Amino acid sequence: MEGDGFTMTWEVRSVNSRHLDVKWRLPVMVRSAEARFEKVVRRFATRGRVDVSLNLQVHKAELMAVTFNASQAGAMLDQLGAFAASRGEAFAPDYNRLLGMGFLWEDSGAELDEVFVSRLEEGLAGALQDWNLSREAEAVALEKDMLDRIARMEEWTALINERAPQIKEDRFALVRERLREVLARNEVDLEEQRFLQEITLLSDKLDVSEEITRLNTHLVRLRELMQSGGDAGKRLDFTLQECFREINTCGNKIQDPQISHVVVDFKNEMEKCREQVQNLE
Template identity: 85%
Template sequence: MEGDGFTMTWEARSVNSRHLDVKWRLPVMVRSAEARFEKVVRRFASRGRVDISLNLQVHREGLMAVTFNAPQAAAMLDRLALFAQARGDAFSPDYNRLLSMNFLWDDAGAELDEAFITRLEEGLADALEDWNRSREAEAVALERDMLERIVRLEEWTAVIQERAPQIKEDRFAQVRERLREVLARNESELDEQRFLQEITLLSDKLDVSEEITRLNTHLGRLKELMRSGGDAGKRLDFTLQECFREINTCGNKVQDAQISHLVVDFKNEMEKCREQVQNLE
């Protein structure tokens, strides 16, 4: 952006974080205004590691609230000239390079022009508005990706819910057949009452209806949180942990090859969701 006697370029980079942590790269002449710039940032950001830099080109001398260490600069140029002369090379100093040598510049301690600082604050605000628009665009893409994954998780949950009762019946039949074989070898008869007791215990171990109910509830909660707006990252992460607990229990209870493959895929998708959640505020 152009100002009255200066040109400014603000740049903001950020990654997600639990707290707001702002790192500044400012020219020496405006470092005293850092606290004011910090207040501007807090209007646009509540958390995250934010690196903000300002490239400032001043065309009007009255704005320069800095002092230049001319003796040190002259000594440096003289030494370079002697070095070039000793090598037989022509030496033509590039004075623009001195602008980037921070050790040659210092804050003059003078009050900065209020209109100048106000204009810098306006430029920073514009940059942060653009920064937030970029973050919102990224969030829309992340939301779409997350919702697609959640739908896939719901479909796999439905498959487990449909398959689990048949697995239980198959397991009952296997247990009955094995008992008959063992008893036949020992010339004994099956005690139906004892068998029913064992089947009841086995049924409890194989039943995943409660886990499926809770899992469906958690998946529905994930979609609600995605659409609720606000700071949902932590709640999404917690809900994903609950989903992981339920699907892990299902995998331990239902010993079936097809279900085991689904559980592995389920966990893999949830891990991807957790990685995405780390990028959401």
């Protein structure tokens, strides 16, 4: 962005972080305005490690609230001149190189021009707007990916809910048959009452209806959070943890090869969702 007597280039980079952590790379002459720039950043971001750098070219001397350390620069040039003389070589200093030596330019302590700082804030706000547009474009892709994964988890939940009663009946029949075999070898009759008691206990151990109900509720919640806007990342992460708890219980209760495969795939999708959630604000 061009200003009156200066040109500025802002660059914003960010990576994942639980909290907002802003790191600055500013020219010496504007470091006193860092607190004001920090307020601008907080209008556009709530979390993340954000690196902000400013490249500034000033064409008006009155805007430069810095002083040149002439004594240090002179000493450096004298040393270089003496070194060249000792080698019998001519030395012609390149004063333009001194412009790039930041340690020779020091904050003069003078107040920065208010119009100048305001223009810098406008430039920073423009860069942050572009930054957020990029993040929003990425979020659209992440949202589609997340919703596709949630849809697969809903299908697997329905499959578990459909298979669970039949698995329970098959397990009952298997238990009855094994009991008959054991009792037959010992020439003892199967007591129907005792068998019903054992089946009741087994039924409680195999019942996943409550887990399925909670899991469906959590999946609905995930969809709601994806569409709610605002800072949903932490809430999505928490809800995914609850989903993991329920599907893990289902896997432990239902010892069935087909369901075991579904549970493994389910956990894999949740882990991918949790990785994606870290990129959402």
